[in-house]
Amino acid sequence: MAAPARARGASFLEDAKNATTEWLRKAFELDGYVAGQEILIAVYLALRLEKPILIEGAPGVGKTEIAKVLARIFGTDLIRLQCYEGLDESKALYEWDYQKQLLHIQLLREAGCIPEESELFSEDYLLERPLLKAIRAERRPVLLIDEVDKCDPEFEAFLFEVLSDFTVSVPELGTIRARQIPIVVLTSNNERELSDGLRRRCVYLFIEYPSVEKELRIVRSRVPEASDKLARDVACVVARVRTMDLRKQPSIAETLDWTRALLALGVEKVNDQLLAETATMLLKNRDDVLALREAAAGGRWVTEALEACEPGRPHQAGKTRRPPRP
Numbered sequence: 270m271a272a273p274a275r276a277r278g279a280s281f282l283e284d285a286k287n288a289t290t291e292w293l294r295k296a297f298e299l300d301g302y303v304a305g306q307e308i309l310i311a312v313y314l315a316l317r318l319e320k321p322i323l324i325e326g327a328p329g330v331g332k333t334e335i336a337k338v339l340a341r342i343f344g345t346d347l348i349r350l351q352c353y354e355g356l357d358e359s360k361a362l363y364e365w366d367y368q369k370q371l372l373h374i375q376l377l378r379e380a381g382c383i384p385e386e387s388e389l390f391s392e393d394y395l396l397e398r399p400l401l402k403a404i405r406a407e408r409r410p411v412l413l414i415d416e417v418d419k420c421d422p423e424f425e426a427f428l429f430e431v432l433s434d435f436t437v438s439v440p441e442l443g444t445i446r447a448r449q450i451p452i453v454v455l456t457s458n459n460e461r462e463l464s465d466g467l468r469r470r471c472v473y474l475f476i477e478y479p480s481v482e483k484e485l486r487i488v489r490s491r492v493p494e495a496s497d498k499l500a501r502d503v504a505c506v507v508a509r510v511r512t513m514d515l516r517k518q519p520s521i522a523e524t525l526d527w528t529r530a531l532l533a534l535g536v537e538k539v540n541d542q543l544l545a546e547t548a549t550m551l552l553k554n555r556d557d558v559l560a561l562r563e564a565a566a567g568g569r570w571v572t573e574a575l576e577a578c579e580p581g582r583p584h585q586a587g588k589t590r591r592p593p594r595p
Contacts, residue, residue, distance in 0.1 A: 285316045285343060285409070285452065296342040302334060303479075303486045311474040312339070321432055321453035323417075323468060326476035328458050329520020336413035336454035343452070346410040350399035352420040358427055362437060364396045395442070404435055404447040411452045418457040422464070429467045478518065481508045481578055487521060492528045502539040502575060503528050507551070509574035513564070515557040527551045541565040541572075 290309045297304040304312075312335065315322035324332040340347035350361055397405065403412040417425065431437060435447035455471060457463060479487060485504040488495060495503070503524060511518045519527075530550040536543060545562045552558045564570050 288313060288316050297338055298490075300338050300341055301490050302331070302338045303483060303490055304335075305483065308335070308474065308476065311472050315472040316452065318472070319450050321455055321471045322474060323455045323457065323463075323471035324474045324476060325457045325459050327478065327518060327520075329518075329522055330476045330478055331521055332456040332476060333413065333415055336411050336415075336456075339452055339454065340411040343409075343411070345408055345452075346406065347413060348399050348403045348406070348410050348451070349413045349415060352414065352416045352418075352424075354419055354421060356420045356424050358424070359398070361398050361400050361424070361428075362431075363398055363401045363439060366396050369393075395439075400431055401437060401445070403451045404437060404445060406448065406451070409449045409451060411454065414453065414455045416458060417455045417467075418460045418463060425464055425467060429464065429470060432467075432470055478511055479521065481505055484508065484521070484524060488524065488528055491525050492532070495528050495532060496537055499531060499537055499539075500528070501578065502571075503531070505578035506539055506544060506571055506574045509570075509577065510551065510561060513557075513560060515552065515560065516554045517552070517557065519551045523551050523553070539571050541568060541570050544571055 290306075290313045293309050293312055294304065297309070311322060311324075314320070322335075324335060326332055336349075337347060399412070403410050414428070417428070420428070432453065435450055436444060438444050455467075481504050484507060485500055488500040488503055489497075492500070507519055507524050507527075527547060527550045530547055531539070531543070534543075534547070542565075545565045548558045548561045548565075552561060
């Protein structure tokens with residue numbers, strides 16, 4: 270198969286099952302996403318088997334971005350369902366445009382006509398929400414169900430039913446079946462345990478915080494204007510920050526923001542003072558910022574982080590702490 274390019278995505282989408290892991294690797298790389306073999310295998314299997322992929326991991330490790338990358342490399346629409354506590358079927362599936370219906374009723378009455386129920390509950394008054402929009406899409410979309418662990422168990426059960434056969438029932442219109450099975454990506458921050466049924470339905474992937482070398486590749490890909498020295502300093506320091514007992518570890522996005530901030534300050538290397546002064550670009554919790562500044566005030570904190578990255582020393586990925594199960 271030829272090397273991927275975004276321009277080829279639209280035609281390639283017709284049979285995404287033909288994607289190989291090597292094709293995906295090149296496509297992800299061209300899009301700027303540094304994906305390891307574990308990610309590529311899971312995505313490949315989800316495409317090949319036409320199964321949803323459930324991606325778990327700490328916030329900011331690149332879960333949601335995978336869905337965005339898939340939409341871009343295949344040249345298709347990204348349909349996003351953001352989950353939250355209290356989300357119900359009407360917000361996820363469909364609603365009726367009651368204002369439009371009432372206006373139509375008023376116009377008919379003014380004309381001396383009596384509206385029929387079938388006329389009011391037709392597709393002209395149907396408001397598609399993300400799930401129905403993905404099922405009725407003309408071209409195979411990417412359906413992102415983001416932070417599924419935030420929804421209620423009752424909605425999760427409904428979601429499992431929809432993902433089982435991609436068929437929904439609208440009483441006024443009948444049964445609606447998917448024209449083609451969407452590429453489905455579910456993400457979870459592990460805030461609550463998902464049902465075994467939903468897990469069995471999906472290809473499973475857990476994304477850890479990146480190793481030093483992987484984060485270095487990410488920084489070079491996303492912030493190419495950073496020098497090799499600065500990029501490595503950033504990756505090494507962030508790796509050590511993630512070993513601290515913090516309320517929230519710095520995400521990859523915050524690593525990139527910190528790199529850009531250092532460039533804006535015109536610096537080419539990191540030291541303890543600079544780390545303390547720019548800690549708020551990396552951490553977003555006051556106690557975490559104070560803890561990092563206190564650590565840096567002791568001296569040699571950054572030096573020790575850089576020494577740990579020297580050739581011959583093991584590179585430690587950031588620690589991912591799973592929250593306790595309820």
